[in-house]
Amino acid sequence: MYSMDFRRTKLGRFMNNRVPSSKRYQPTEYEHAANCATHGFWIIPSILGSSVLYFLSDDQWETISAWMYGTGLSGLFIMSTMFHTVSWKKSHLRKVEQRFHMCDRMVIYFFIAASYAPWLNLRELGPWAVHMRWLVWIMACIGSAYVFFFHEKNKILDLLCYTAMGAVPAVVLLSMPNREGILELSVGGVFYCLGIVFFKSDGLIPFAHAIWHVFVAVGAGIHYYAIWRYLYATGTGQIKISRYFENSFLELAYVGRELECLWRSPLTALMP
Numbered sequence: 440m441y442s443m444d445f446r447r448t449k450l451g452r453f454m455n456n457r458v459p460s461s462k463r464y465q466p467t468e469y470e471h472a473a474n475c476a477t478h479g480f481w482i483i484p485s486i487l488g489s490s491v492l493y494f495l496s497d498d499q500w501e502t503i504s505a506w507m508y509g510t511g512l513s514g515l516f517i518m519s520t521m522f523h524t525v526s527w528k529k530s531h532l533r534k535v536e537q538r539f540h541m542c543d544r545m546v547i548y549f550f551i552a553a554s555y556a557p558w559l560n561l562r563e564l565g566p567w568a569v570h571m572r573w574l575v576w577i578m579a580c581i582g583s584a585y586v587f588f589f590h591e592k593n594k595i596l597d598l599l600c601y602t603a604m605g606a607v608p609a610v611v612l613l614s615m616p617n618r619e620g621i622l623e624l625s626v627g628g629v630f631y632c633l634g635i636v637f638f639k640s641d642g643l644i645p646f647a648h649a650i651w652h653v654f655v656a657v658g659a660g661i662h663y664y665a666i667w668r669y670l671y672a673t674g675t676g677q678i679k680i681s682r683y684f685e686n687s688f689l690e691l692a693y694v695g696r697e698l699e700c701l702w703r704s705p706l707t708a709l710m711p
């Protein structure tokens with residue numbers, strides 16, 4: 440299956456040996472740094488992006504959805520960066536590191552629920568699809584409880600749970616009468632799925648986990664774009680923002696004119 444053996448190439452020194460599935464892979468220093476950087480980089484953009492959605496909100500539901508989605512999105516990158524930092528610098532604190540790993544895994548379930556929330560809350564859905572609004576959060580809670588009790592007991596089952604959490608609400612979304620955004624949602628989903636190949640390739644491909652992080656960031660970016668474009672940028676919130684900038688610009692122009700007059704009047708008085 441893996442015909443390319445990186446261990447024999449120059450890139451081999453960037454990774455450690457593969458471990459049996461019952462153990463956790465030990466990244467190299469380079470890999471640790473890359474794991475922190477690839478998600479740490481997205482913390483500020485995700486907070487800014489969430490704020491944009493908040494300011495674009497026209498009504499209470501859009502505001503609530505912006506909060507839900509924004510918390511899930513920023514929470515994912517914050518938690519992941521925290522876990523990878525602890526795992527890199529504080530790995531001797533075994534218990535602490537394990538707790539952070541658990542939280543990192545739990546946040547993924549809430550992140551998936553949060554990614555669906557704007558669509559489920561703001562889009563016109565079929566009569567049975569409406570229940571998915573709260574069902575995704577129940578699923579996220581069950582997923583977290585599963586992580587809490589059976590953390591790393593069965594890695595294949597873990598992966599199946601994530602896939603189910605990601606795929607079940609998608610089936611419901613496919614029933615939306617309004618098809619706008621379906622393409623972006625699918626493309627984002629494909630990135631997450633392709634990323635799983637790297638998620639499972641620690642010790643086979645150098646920086647495999649960091650590459651997985653990049654796939655997650657790209658998938659999340661595409662989903663953010665779709666939410667911004669189809670659910671938020673279309674409303675009157677957009678007009679509100681552009682009017683705000685327009686007014687600020689007009690005000691600045693006005694202040695400029697006033698200042699100019701102030702400077703000019705003494706000058707003209709001095710003129711012969």
Ligand SMILES: [Zn+2]
Binds near residue numbers: 474523652
């Ligand atoms: Zn990670």
